[in-house]
Structure formats: C-alpha cells, structure tokens
Amino acid sequence: MLSEKMTDALNNQLNKEIYSAYLYMSVSAYGSYSGLTGFANWFMVQYQEEMAHAMKIYDCINSQVQQVKLMAINQPPTEFESPLDMFEKTLKHEQFVTKSINDLVDLAISEKDHATNIFLQWFVTEQIEDEGNDNGIISRLRIVGDNGNGLLMVDIELSARVFTPPAIL
Numbered sequence: 274m275l276s277e278k279m280t281d282a283l284n285n286q287l288n289k290e291i292y293s294a295y296l297y298m299s300v301s302a303y304g305s306y307s308g309l310t311g312f313a314n315w316f317m318v319q320y321q322e323e324m325a326h327a328m329k330i331y332d333c334i335n336s337q338v339q340q341v342k343l344m345a346i347n348q349p350p351t352e353f354e355s356p357l358d359m360f361e362k363t364l365k366h367e368q369f370v371t372k373s374i375n376d377l378v379d380l381a382i383s384e385k386d387h388a389t390n391i392f393l394q395w396f397v398t399e400q401i402e403d404e405g406n407d408n409g410i411i412s413r414l415r416i417v418g419d420n421g422n423g424l425l426m427v428d429i430e431l432s433a434r435v436f437t438p439p440a441i442l
Contacts, residue, residue, distance in 0.1 A: 275337040279389055282380055287330040288344045289373055294323035296349040296366060300359050303351065309424075311432030312356055315410075319363075321436040326399070329439070333392055356424065357414040364407035371400040395439075 275283070297320040304313030334341045353359045374396045381390040410427070417423030 275334070275339050275389065276384055276386070279380060279384060279386055280334060280337075280339040282377055283330055283334050283389075284342045284344070286373060286377055287327055287334070287341065288346070289370060290323055290327035290330060291343075292346050292349070293366065293370060294320045294327065295346050296363065297323055299349040299351055300353070300363060303353055303359065304356075309356060309428050311428035311430065312359065315431035315434050316359070316363075318434045318436045325439055326396070329395070333389075356427070357411065360407055360411045360414060364404065364411060367400065367403045367407055371404060374400055 297316045301313045301316035301320060304310070304316055331341055350362065353362065374393060378390060378393050378397065381387075381393060410431070413427055414424075417427060
C-alpha cells in the first residue's frame with residue numbers, strides 16, 4: 274500500500290507528466306505553424322509518450338487503491354526562436370523531470386517501498402533515453418546551424434518517428 278506521502282508525490286509526478294505532454298503538444302503546434310512538419314511529428318510522438326507515462330502513474334496509484342488527484346496544468350511556452358531553441362527548452366524540461374523521478378526513487382527507498390521503487394526504475398531508464406534523444410538532435414542542429422538544406426534534412430529525419438506504446442502500461 275502506498276503511503277500518503279508517496280501517493281501525494283506520485284500525484285505530483287502525474288501532473289508533471291501531463292504538463293510534459295502539454296509542452297510537447299505546444300512545441301508540435303509551433304513546428305506545424307513554422308512549416309517544419311517533421312519537427313511537429315517528432316514532438317507529437319513525444320506528446321503521446323508523455324501521456325502514456327502519465328497513464329502508467331495513474332494506473333499505479335489506482336492499483337494501490339489510492340485516489341488520483343488531477344491538478345491545474347500551467348500554460349507551456351508557445352514561441353520559440355528556432356528549432357534548436359525548441360530542443361534546448363525541452364531538454365531542460367526533461368532534466369527537470371529526471372530530477373523529479375530521482376527524488377521519487379529516493380522517497381521510495383527512504384520509505385522502504387520496494388514495489389514503487391521497482392515501478393519507478395522504468396521511468397529512470399526512460400529519462401536516460403529521452404535526454405539522449407534530445408542531446409543527439411541538438412548536436413545535429415548545432416552542426417546544421419542556419420543551413421536551410423541541413424535543417425530540411427533533419428526535418429525529414431524527424432518525420433519518420435512513430436509512437437510505439439510501452440509494452441506494459
């Protein structure tokens with residue numbers, strides 16, 4: 274059974290995951306508006322992933338017969354200076370989420386909540402992947418710079434991404 278403190282922390286993380294989805298939807302919308310449909314696609318797939326993350330936490334709380342408490346979602350940014358700015362801002366957000374997940378793991382360990390600790394390990398691994406993806410794209414965007422042809426090549430690359438739901442929700 275989840276403690277009240279762990280339930281509150283998981284509900285807070287659920288809210289952060291929904292905000293993450295909202296952020297990625299906003300960045301996707303900006304990509305579409307800017308004519309970068311590949312970027313828009315990449316961020317929309319990320320939106321879907323973040324919603325799947327939120328649902329994993331939602332299901333975890335419910336499975337422990339605790340109350341899910343949805344909270345207000347802040348407005349994400351809607352303007353970006355460049356495709357590089359889009360990814361730098363989302364990387365910064367992913368680093369924030371990584372810290373939050375790590376804090377949850379620390380709480381689970383301090384409460385000797387082994388089940389929640391095991392559950393959270395999936396998120397630890399996922400954050401490594403998310404930050405790595407952002408860093409890889411940021412590296413390519415720095416190489417490309419303001420070169421329109423290079424930017425279009427990255428846009429085409431990003432258009433190939435598809436959402437694959439996690440095997441276990």
